[in-house]
Amino acid sequence: MQKAETIVYPVHNGLYVNLTNRCSCACTFCIRQTATGVGKNGEGADNVLWLEHEPSFEEVIEAFNKQDMSAYEEVVFCGFGEPTCAFETLKQVAAEVKRRYDKPVRVNTNGQGSLINGRDIAPEFKGIVDTVSISLNTPNADEYHELVRSQFGDAAFQGMLDFAREVRKYVPNVIMTTVETTISHEDEAKCQAICDELGVHYRIRAWVD
Ligand code: SF4
Structure with a gap:
């Protein structure tokens, strides 16, 4: 049995859900890649998010059952991996969270979920997810490729933009993010223009060491 604290964990006012590595x-x-001791068998604090196996819907709900949900303002699918790699569980859990707790649901994603699942998954967010936050990272496709080293290669950047364009039809709040100081102000302006064209919000996140 997966430990509950590995599956769900508090961050500020949110309860974060870790479905997959x-x-x-x-x-x-x-x-x-970079944290010390993230090896699956290490003992550093970072290891807490390494899953022994991907939790089932039932295991995630059991982890929720151990929480005081009144303490949280939002449920966030995030974790040590890309949540849309476990998209079927994500959908089931998000729907149950809405039904049981009526809390806002956010998905933090690399935006490659449609490539990962081999179909346009955007319509499946409707009614169960309130916010999708997509890591844009850079306005430049070549730099994106070098930075994220996606298994989808050069198709990843356009696939991420296509997902953003589609998912905004089904989710009230779609945000694309970069991290402050990691790109120039000129590139931030280009990111803003990309987001304007896609009809999504642009947010520059604070750098967290
Ligand atoms: S998208 Fe990048 S930062 Fe996010 S879990 Fe995957 S490898 Fe890590």
Whole structure:
């Protein structure tokens, strides 16, 4: 049985859900690559998010049952991997969270979920997800490729933009993010223009060491 604290964990006012350690990317900056002691058998604090196996819907709900949900303002699918790699469980859990707790649901994603699942998954977000936050990282396709090292290669950047364009039809709040100081102000302006064209919000996130 997976430990409940590995599946769900508090961050500020949100309860974060860790469904999978799989990801279509191998970002140069990913904590999975860079944090000390993230090896699956290590003992560092970072290891707490390494899953022994991907939790089932029932295991996730059992982890929720151990929480005081009144303490949280939002439920966030995030974790040490790309949540849309476990998209069927994500949908089931998000629907149950809405039904039981009526809390806002956010998905933090690399935006490659439609490539990962081999179909346009955007319509499946309707009614169960309130916010999708997509890591844009850079306005430049070549730089994106070098940075995220996606298994989808050059198709990843356009696939991520296509997902953003589609998912905004089904989700009230779609955000694309970059991290402050990692790109120039000129590139931030280009990101803003991309988001304006897609009809989504642009947010520059604070750098967290
Ligand atoms: S998309 Fe996220 S989880 Fe995947 S490698 Fe990049 S930073 Fe890590």
